[in-house]
Amino acid sequence: MYRQHPPSEGGSNIRTLAKARAGVACLLIFGVAMLVVLGPDLVGVLYDARYIHAGGLLVIIALLQLPQILTSSYDYSALAAGDTRGVFVMQACRASIYILLVAFGAWHEGLAGVFIGQALAFVLNYPIAVRLARRHHAWDPRHDLVVWAVTLVLVGLAFWLHEAEIVAALANS
Numbered sequence: 001m002y003r004q005h006p007p008s009e010g011g012s013n014i015r016t017l018a019k020a021r022a023g024v025a026c027l028l029i030f031g032v033a034m035l036v037v038l039g040p041d042l043v044g045v046l047y048d049a050r051y052i053h054a055g056g057l058l059v060i061i062a063l064l065q066l067p068q069i070l071t072s073s074y075d076y077s078a079l080a081a082g083d084t085r086g087v088f089v090m091q092a093c094r095a096s097i098y099i100l101l102v103a104f105g106a107w108h109e110g111l112a113g114v115f116i117g118q119a120l121a122f123v124l125n126y127p128i129a130v131r132l133a134r135r136h137h138a139w140d141p142r143h144d145l146v147v148w149a150v151t152l153v154l155v156g157l158a159f160w161l162h163e164a165e166i167v168a169a170l171a172n173s
Helices: 013-047 054-065 066-071 074-080 084-135 141-171
Strands: none
Touching: 013 066, 013 141, 054 084, 066 084, 066 141, 074 084, 074 141, 084 141
8 A cells, every 4th residue: 555655755645555554453453342342241251260361451452553553554664665774673672672662561560560671562653663664754743643642542431431440450459
C-alpha cells in the first residue's frame, strides 16, 4: 500500500492511506473491545471453574494490544521507501526497551509488573515509531489521537465492568 501510494507524494495518497489505516484500526479495535467487554463471560462459558481468573487476564491482554494498533503500519512506510536501516534501528530500540521494562516489571511485581512493563514499553516506543513515520511523511497524528482516546475509554470501561476480575486475576497469579 505504501509503495503504491507513497505518502511523500502528498494529497490523495495521504487520504488513501489514512482511510486504509482507519479501516484496519476500526476492525482491530472492535475485536479488542469485544474481548474487553465479554472476556470474563467468554472464559466462563468456554472453561470450567478452574480457569475463572483467566477472564481478568484476557481483558488485560486485550487492552495491551491497543497501543500496537497505533504504530502497526509506520514501519511499512519506511520499508516501502527502502529505509531498512531505519526499521532496524526502530525495532532494536523497541526490543531493548520492551525486554528491559518487562524483565524489570517481572522481577519486582510478578505478572502485574510484566503487564505494566509492557504498557510502559509501548508508551516509550511510540516517539521512536513517530520519528520514523515522520521521516517518511506517514505520521497521522489525527489517527493516533483517536486511537489513544479510544484506548483510554476502553481501559476505563474494562475497569468499570471487570475491576474485581482483573484484581483477582492479578492477585492469584
